[in-house]
Amino acid sequence: MEHIAIIGNGISGITAARHIRKLSHKKITVISSETDYFFSRTALMYVYMGHMKFKHTQPYEDWFWEKNNIALKNGFVTQIDTSQKTLVFSDGEQLEFDKLIIATGSKPNKFGWPGQDLKGVVSLYHKQDLDAIETFAPNNSVCKHAVIVGGGLIGVELAEMFHSRHIPVTFLVREQSYWNAILPSGESQMITNEIRKNGINLRLESNLKHINADANGRVKSIVIAETGEEIDCDIVGLTAGVSPNIGFLESSGIETNRGVLVDRNLQTNIKDIYAIGDCAEQRNAVEGRRPIEAVWYTGRIMGETVAQTICKKETQYTPGHWFNSAKFFDIEYQTYGWVNSEQHLKPNEAHFHWMHPDHNKCLTIAFDKTTQKFLGINTFGIRMRHEVFNRWLDQNQSIDYVLEHLQIAHFDPEFYTTYYHDVLKKFNSEHNRNLKLKKKSWSQIFTLKS
Amino acid sequence: MKTLRTLGLGLILAVSGLFISLLFMGQYTLSSATFENFITQNNITSSVFIKDLEQSVVDKEFSTPFYLANTIAEAVESANTYHKANKEWAQVIWTKPHSLAYQMVKSSGTGIVVQNKRRLWFLSFGLGILGALLFMLPALNLKGPPGIKNNHIFHSSATNRGWIAWLVFTFLILFYLVLYFRPSYMVNWIYLVDPISESLSGNPASQWFLYGFLYCVIMTVMAVRMYIKYRHNKYQTLRTTSVLFFQIVFAFLIPEILVRFEKPWYDFKNAFPLDYDFFFRWNLNELLDSGGFGLFILVWGIALTLVIVPVMVYFFGKRWYCSWVCGCGGLAETLGDPYRQLSSKSLLSWKVERWLVHGVLVFALLMTGLTLYGYFAGTYEVLGIKVQTLQDVYGFLIGSIFAGVIGTGFYPIFGNRVWCRFGCPLAAYMGVIQRFKSRFRITTNGGQCISCGNCSTYCEQGIDVRAYAQKGENIVRASCVGCGVCSAVCPRGVLKLENGPEEGRIGSSNILLGNEMNLMDQLQDK
Numbered sequence: 023m024e025h026i027a028i029i030g031n032g033i034s035g036i037t038a039a040r041h042i043r044k045l046s047h048k049k050i051t052v053i054s055s056e057t058d059y060f061f062s063r064t065a066l067m068y069v070y071m072g073h074m075k076f077k078h079t080q081p082y083e084d085w086f087w088e089k090n091n092i093a094l095k096n097g098f099v100t101q102i103d104t105s106q107k108t109l110v111f112s113d114g115e116q117l118e119f120d121k122l123i124i125a126t127g128s129k130p131n132k133f134g135w136p137g138q139d140l141k142g143v144v145s146l147y148h149k150q151d152l153d154a155i156e157t158f159a160p161n162n163s164v165c166k167h168a169v170i171v172g173g174g175l176i177g178v179e180l181a182e183m184f185h186s187r188h189i190p191v192t193f194l195v196r197e198q199s200y201w202n203a204i205l206p207s208g209e210s211q212m213i214t215n216e217i218r219k220n221g222i223n224l225r226l227e228s229n230l231k232h233i234n235a236d237a238n239g240r241v242k243s244i245v246i247a248e249t250g251e252e253i254d255c256d257i258v259g260l261t262a263g264v265s266p267n268i269g270f271l272e273s274s275g276i277e278t279n280r281g282v283l284v285d286r287n288l289q290t291n292i293k294d295i296y297a298i299g300d301c302a303e304q305r306n307a308v309e310g311r312r313p314i315e316a317v318w319y320t321g322r323i324m325g326e327t328v329a330q331t332i333c334k335k336e337t338q339y340t341p342g343h344w345f346n347s348a349k350f351f352d353i354e355y356q357t358y359g360w361v362n363s364e365q366h367l368k369p370n371e372a373h374f375h376w377m378h379p380d381h382n383k384c385l386t387i388a389f390d391k392t393t394q395k396f397l398g399i400n401t402f403g404i405r406m407r408h409e410v411f412n413r414w415l416d417q418n419q420s421i422d423y424v425l426e427h428l429q430i431a432h433f434d435p436e437f438y439t440t441y442y443h444d445v446l447k448k449f450n451s452e453h454n455r456n457l458k459l460k461k462k463s464w465s466q467i468f469t470l471k472s
Numbered sequence: 473m474k475t476l477r478t479l480g481l482g483l484i485l486a487v488s489g490l491f492i493s494l495l496f497m498g499q500y501t502l503s504s505a506t507f508e509n510f511i512t513q514n515n516i517t518s519s520v521f522i523k524d525l526e527q528s529v530v531d532k533e534f535s536t537p538f539y540l541a542n543t544i545a546e547a548v549e550s551a552n553t554y555h556k557a558n559k560e561w562a563q564v565i566w567t568k569p570h571s572l573a574y575q576m577v578k579s580s581g582t583g584i585v586v587q588n589k590r591r592l593w594f595l596s597f598g599l600g601i602l603g604a605l606l607f608m609l610p611a612l613n614l615k616g617p618p619g620i621k622n623n624h625i626f627h628s629s630a631t632n633r634g635w636i637a638w639l640v641f642t643f644l645i646l647f648y649l650v651l652y653f654r655p656s657y658m659v660n661w662i663y664l665v666d667p668i669s670e671s672l673s674g675n676p677a678s679q680w681f682l683y684g685f686l687y688c689v690i691m692t693v694m695a696v697r698m699y700i701k702y703r704h705n706k707y708q709t710l711r712t713t714s715v716l717f718f719q720i721v722f723a724f725l726i727p728e729i730l731v732r733f734e735k736p737w738y739d740f741k742n743a744f745p746l747d748y749d750f751f752f753r754w755n756l757n758e759l760l761d762s763g764g765f766g767l768f769i770l771v772w773g774i775a776l777t778l779v780i781v782p783v784m785v786y787f788f789g790k791r792w793y794c795s796w797v798c799g800c801g802g803l804a805e806t807l808g809d810p811y812r813q814l815s816s817k818s819l820l821s822w823k824v825e826r827w828l829v830h831g832v833l834v835f836a837l838l839m840t841g842l843t844l845y846g847y848f849a850g851t852y853e854v855l856g857i858k859v860q861t862l863q864d865v866y867g868f869l870i871g872s873i874f875a876g877v878i879g880t881g882f883y884p885i886f887g888n889r890v891w892c893r894f895g896c897p898l899a900a901y902m903g904v905i906q907r908f909k910s911r912f913r914i915t916t917n918g919g920q921c922i923s924c925g926n927c928s929t930y931c932e933q934g935i936d937v938r939a940y941a942q943k944g945e946n947i948v949r950a951s952c953v954g955c956g957v958c959s960a961v962c963p964r965g966v967l968k969l970e971n972g973p974e975e976g977r978i979g980s981s982n983i984l985l986g987n988e989m990n991l992m993d994q995l996q997d998k
Binding site: 064072073074319348349352405408409 | 616618622624625626628704706819917926929942960963964972975
């Protein structure tokens with residue numbers, strides 16, 4: 023029986039294992055040195071905040087794996103012998119495979135800051151990070167101050183976590199406004215305000231110079247590069263992005279760049295060895311997407327795709343239109359298609375922006391100046407229907423069409439106030455138009471299904 | 473703000489102390505006049521019983537209701553044993569010993585509690601409400617801006633099965649046991665609500681009036697908590713208002729006012745088979761004896777179960793009842809909200825749930841079937857089974873123990889919907905309709921799910937919502953009561969409760985999950 027070894031029990035590896043099991047009776051071994059069972063790392067913050075227990079982050083009960091004949095192995099792979107098709111573990115143990123899937127995910131970036139490996143320097147990615155945060159920041163008497171470095175999505179999550187235990191937070195962000203390399207300025211400003219409204223000391227245009235240690239080798243303070251200012255703290259969170267976790271592949275002969283290089287079928291340069299998820303790098307980026315995407319759902323899609331390739335027939339990774347979501351304190355964010363920040367605006371990309379008077383909801387629609395084609399939408403504080411936007415992007419709808427049909431894409435809970443009349447009013451006055459909002463219709467919402 | 477909260481907590485603790493000490497206050501004397509009056513009114517002919525009590529309790533003063541109640545109950549039992557042994561059936565007392573004891577104790581109270589009903593009501597209920605509000609209102613400020621604030625729920629011993637939870641559990645269990653089986657022990661609490669009862673129905677309060685009143689008070693106070701917690705969420709605030717309205721108006725005020733006009737006590741929203749004694753002989757007789765109005769109730773009750781409930785479930789799902797109208801649901805969604813995360817999500821629980829809840833439904837239907845057969849055939853025994861015995865077993869096991877003691881008592885341990893999930897026969901009936909013939913579903917938003925598990929954690933019905941959401945599948949489970957909290961706690965905007973066309977109701981966003989390229993394969997495979 024063919025033996026499929028999977029290194030990594032995150033969303034990518036586990037999805038691959040589940041789908042291989044659905045499609046075949048092959049022998050499957052999932053290897054991890056992080057945890058015995060699959061958990062959702064997206065929920066680590068909720069464990070620290072007390073919304074959940076760690077077991078709630080595990081989508082499958084412990085009996086699931088044995089019942090589905092998926093072997094789980096706790097171990098750390100140090101070497102891959104590609105010619106002998108053998109894995110070597112840190113304890114010297116070996117495991118033979120017929121096909122191998124590398125799904126080792128990411129590791130947090132560290133940019134060589136002095137003191138970056140001190141005790142009390144943490145990130146938020148692995149289960150071990152959660153344990154470390156619990157150790158160094160159990161409450162605000164042990165941890166009197168926290169510093170977070172790096173203004174991405176994880177940084178805000180970490181800020182919210184410390185905030186939940188009433189630990190004062192200083193949040194160093196390189197940019198002039200939070201996440202403004204990704205978000206258009208109106209939105210970036212709104213989230214900047216939201217972070218500050220929650221009592222986080224957000225320091226813009228600030229970089230970390232170094233981290234100071236106390237006599238026990240624990241974090242004592244940090245120094246800001248721009249001002250030379252020293253800030254006392256008991257924990258430092260490094261959240262300046264992630265990069266593929268592929269150090270152990272160095273001498274394996276598997277071709278890497280920043281990530282493991284794969285073709286559209288997710289196969290590496292070596293036959294029968296595949297890479298999926300955060301650690302995979304597309305040799306040629308899929309249309310409209312980056313070569314490496316450390317996003318939950320792309321890991322899941324790659325897991326399904328590789329299972330098809332291994333069990334049925336060569337299948338290309340086809341993630342479809344870009345979408346994503348996040349939450350910044352109390353403001354939810356969704357995006358469908360591409361809306362670029364001012365810094366990265368595409369030629370011909372124009373924006374229509376609407377902001378609620380309370381500055382806690384807004385949306386931005388990107389469209390082509392010449393053809394009026396709809397390119398993408400960002401919404402904050404308003405939920406939108408994925409399937410509907412996916413369909414409109416497929417159909418190359420115009421911004422007029424999208425605006426008139428926003429009611430159909432509405433996904434907020436029942437009885438919520440909708441703002442689409444205001445949105446259209448603003449668009450009409452800015453563009454001297456007379457668009458009218460169409461009524462919600464079930465048949466239009468669900469055309470995909472019927 | 474924190475001071476207010478502490479003050480509120482202090483008041484709550486003080487009032488709890490007062491409530492408990494109230495049980496031991498006052499004096500009790502069953503005067504000979506009251507006793508004789510009672511004997512005549514209730515047609516008690518047992519000389520053994522009368523003589524026994526005349527010697528042991530009549531005109532004697534007791535300092536707690538417990539001893540008096542037990543003596544009376546024992547007297548009933550020993551008199552009955554004697555009469556049954558001698559086959560003196562006419563002298564047997566058929567009223568349950570502790571019901572009879574309660575009625576006697578209720579009319580024997582004297583002293584501090586009976587003389588200060590209104591003042592003590594204010595000190596207990598009044599200050600208790602004030603304390604609870606003082607404790608909760610600062611959350612508006614302390615817990616930050618509107619939004620989901622579930623911080624520290626699993627760090628708190630009250631909401632994570634710690635010692636506070638076990639304390640509350642013990643208190644609730646004892647409360648329900650006393651309420652159902654030893655009402656005379658809480659007679660002092662009942663005195664406090666006499667004035668309110670008298671102003672509504674004209675009668676002094678019974679233990680059921682106390683329970684109804686307490687139910688409304690607790691729901692109202694905890695609804696305030698819901699309004700604060702979900703002030704950003706209109707679905708939650710509206711349905712909270714709805715359950716509160718139906719509890720206070722339909723379950724509490726209207727029935728009491730009906731009694732004032734000498735009509736049968738009836739809760740118009742309480743549908744059979746949750747209202748399991750609707751077809752009992754005594755109820756049918758009472759309705760038929762109450763003229764046109766009784767007949768109206770009879771027709772309404774039947775139409776409610778056979779027409780209104782299924783039609784509404786078809787259009788809106790069972791949530792229209794469970795989360796918008798029902799009293800049990802109302803308590804679960806207010807008092808029970810802090811405990812929703814404790815429901816078990818294991819596959820084993822789901823299996824147990826399906827056997828139990830449908831088992832209770834079958835039991836209720838069988839019992840009712842035999843009852844009706846007996847009623848129309850004019851017999852008390854069907855297929856060799858005494859209908860009364862069957863009703864008593866159901867009333868004891870399901871009506872009291874399951875719905876009350878376990879249903880509410882277990883809130884702090886097994887979550888707030890134990891009864892609704894495992895026991896309610898009406899929920900089982902609506903669940904079948906919801907699963908197979910309804911427009912209601914929880915729509916999963918394409919591929920946005922990140923499997924974080926907030927939805928599953930906070931599902932009070934123990935549905936593993938995430939298992940569906942991460943597959944891009946809609947949720948159409950029979951047990952879903954449509955509370956909407958999965959949608960509220962989702963950080964990525966993935967879930968939406970909605971009523972839509974039946975076609976494609978379960979859906980599956982395969983395309984959005986990356987199966988796009990295999991559509992043709994899938995077609996060929998099938």
